């Protein structure tokens with residue numbers, strides 16, 4: 032299982048590299064990694080397992096964060112009421128093919144499993160995106176996401192291109208955003 036010791040932190044060059052596009056069929060090893068990444072997110076969101084294994088909770092994990100420079104990320108955004116997740120998918124070779132002009136940012140800022148410090152400020156992203164990606168079988172998908180799931184996917188796609196959330200923060204005006212941008216709780 033993946034634990035925090037497998038997650039690389041700021042300063043590791045892999046976090047700033049352009050990850051390699053996956054080719055299909057994925058290797059057994061790459062398929063196992065996808066499974067392990069999703070399992071990490073599930074474990075991290077379970078208070079008992081997270082406490083037992085000292086896991087930081089996350090809703091997304093990109094392969095470069097476990098030192099594998101491959102364009103693959105696991106996303107598991109739970110619903111408020113604990114029923115079916117808002118979004119659960121392993122996205123391979125994801126591309127944002129269109130997006131809203133309107134921006135959005137998490138009201139509390141963003142955290143990252145690879146950043147062991149609080150960096151405050153609005154991370155303004157696209158509120159709505161049309162995302163093209165491949166699943167583990169190599170089937171192409173084109174979906175529209177908005178608000179929190181859209182923000183999480185943009186955060187994970189950034190990791191595949193060596194971008195970290197605080198690269199987007201205007202440190203002179205960290206809590207300034209356009210009037211039409213949304214603040215998401």
Ligand SMILES: CNC(=O)c1cccc(C)c1Nc1nc(N2CCN(c3ccccc3Cl)CC2)nc(N2CSC[C@H]2C(=O)NC)n1
Pocket residue numbers: 075076077088089090091109137139140141142143144149150151182183186216
């Ligand atoms: C500095 N302020 C903050 O971090 C911050 C502070 C307050 C609120 C938010 C909303 C903040 N922001 C933020 N909170 C999260 N979590 C909230 C708690 N949750 C969770 C926790 C426990 C069980 C189950 C779950 Cl689900 C896990 C996810 N996640 C992200 N990000 C940024 S996009 C990728 C995603 C990620 O997985 N990061 C590790 N940001």
